[in-house]
Amino acid sequence: MKSLPPGFVLAVRGPMRMYLRESHAEALLGIQVQRLSEWLGPHHWEAEAGGRGTLALRRPGLPDGSGLVIKGYRHGGLLGGLLGSRYLSPRRVLRAIEASDAARRGGVPVALVVVGAFERALPLGYRLFEASIQVLGAQPLHRALGFGLGPAPALARGLRSRRRLALEACARSVRALHDAGVDHRDLNLSNLLAADGPAGTEVYVVDFDSARVGAPLSPRRRLRALRRLYRSAIKLHPGRRPPPPLTQARWLRAYCAGDPRLRNYLLKHRRSFYQRARLHRILWKRPARLPDPA
Numbered sequence: 001m002k003s004l005p006p007g008f009v010l011a012v013r014g015p016m017r018m019y020l021r022e023s024h025a026e027a028l029l030g031i032q033v034q035r036l037s038e039w040l041g042p043h044h045w046e047a048e049a050g051g052r053g054t055l056a057l058r059r060p061g062l063p064d065g066s067g068l069v070i071k072g073y074r075h076g077g078l079l080g081g082l083l084g085s086r087y088l089s090p091r092r093v094l095r096a097i098e099a100s101d102a103a104r105r106g107g108v109p110v111a112l113v114v115v116g117a118f119e120r121a122l123p124l125g126y127r128l129f130e131a132s133i134q135v136l137g138a139q140p141l142h143r144a145l146g147f148g149l150g151p152a153p154a155l156a157r158g159l160r161s162r163r164r165l166a167l168e169a170c171a172r173s174v175r176a177l178h179d180a181g182v183d184h185r186d187l188n189l190s191n192l193l194a195a196d197g198p199a200g201t202e203v204y205v206v207d208f209d210s211a212r213v214g215a216p217l218s219p220r221r222r223l224r225a226l227r228r229l230y231r232s233a234i235k236l237h238p239g240r241r242p243p244p245p246l247t248q249a250r251w252l253r254a255y256c257a258g259d260p261r262l263r264n265y266l267l268k269h270r271r272s273f274y275q276r277a278r279l280h281r282i283l284w285k286r287p288a289r290l291p292d293p294a
Contacts, residue, residue, distance in 0.1 A: 005097045008116075017090075018117040019097065027062045028115060028131075036117050036129045040072050067134035069111065072127070073209055086125040090118035092209055093128050099182050099211035106180025108173055109204040111135050111193075128209075135204055137195050141170060142236045144194035144201075165201040166194045167247065171254035173203040178217040178225065185210040187225050188232030219265040226255075226266070230273045231280050242277065 004010055008019045013034035020028050061067050073092065074085045093116035100113045115131035144166040170192060177184060184191070186207060193204040217225070234242050243251070256263035 005094060005101065005116075007101075008097070015119045016117055017119070018115055019093065021112075021114040024062070024114040027064070031062065033115055033117075033131070036070060036115070036131065037072070037119065037127065039070055040129075067136075068114075068131050069134050071130045071132075071207070073129065083125070085127055086121045087118075087128055088125050090126045090128060093118055093130060096130060096209040096211065099184075099208040099213050102213045103177055103180055103182045103205060103208070106176055106182070108176045108180060108182070109197075109202045110208075111204055111206050113208075130209070132206070135193055135195050138193040138204060139195070140190065141166065141192040141194050141203060142189045142233075145189075162201070164250065166203065167251055168254040169194065169201045169203040171251045172257075173205055174226075174229070175255045175257070177205055178222050181214050181216050182208070183212045183214070183217060183221060184208065184225065185212065187229050189229070189236050190232065219262055222262070223266060223269055223272070227273055227276050231277050234277055235280075242274075 005019060007022050009022050009025050011018045011020050011025070011029065011034075016034040016036065018028075018033065018036075020033070072085060073087065075083050075087075097113050097116050100110050104110045104112070111132040111134070113130060113132045115129070117129040117131075118126045121127045144162065146163050173192070174187065184205065187205075191205065191207045193206060195202055195204060230242075234240055242248075252263065252266060256266065
């Protein structure tokens, strides 16, 4: 097993092995955090937390009043049908912690991961869990961008202004993520949360279990990540419409700020955004359905 992530301690409670952030370890053990798998039951939850398919824990909370968001890992796509929530190795939890902390050191707003845990899944494999501190007031980015509220000219001026701030904050967060050498590999609007902070609107990046950490991303790898983000903007829009050209231009300008070579590279390959999106739309069988606001 890989060594402990910096700032974490290992705790074993029955079948559950847990990596606890040292600053929160005593409080987490005080609320019997080893019951993570039990807490995933619906009676423990209040409302959707950021569109992540996981929910904000109502009880128990930490003594300082912080809420927790619990995630049970599950494979997607074909592997999801074959293995479900069963993993052959628990290392994915460690990689998620490493990537999340690398992003945080790089100035990216992230939900603070305080627990990574796993238990045996008989007869073979492991079930993996993660807990992070709830970001108060956060909402999925597609809501902050006003999806489903009509085109921008029909929105009230205040809402248009908030949409623009969220858009630019998203671009800054994604740029910082890539500059920090974190390849998220599942970058989409469902993994981005918008919240009002002391410095204005911030966009938090969450769900790092597919991420890898290394050198700052090359333009080619950035292009691949941004194509995925662009496709998710189309897929999550109720009308399956791409972002308006002005919105795309504003986002690109904020993302490439201070790097004209990067901007020129992305503009040169902008056609691939549309081509890949058209290809993927063939596979989108059902219309997008957004969860009801909490």
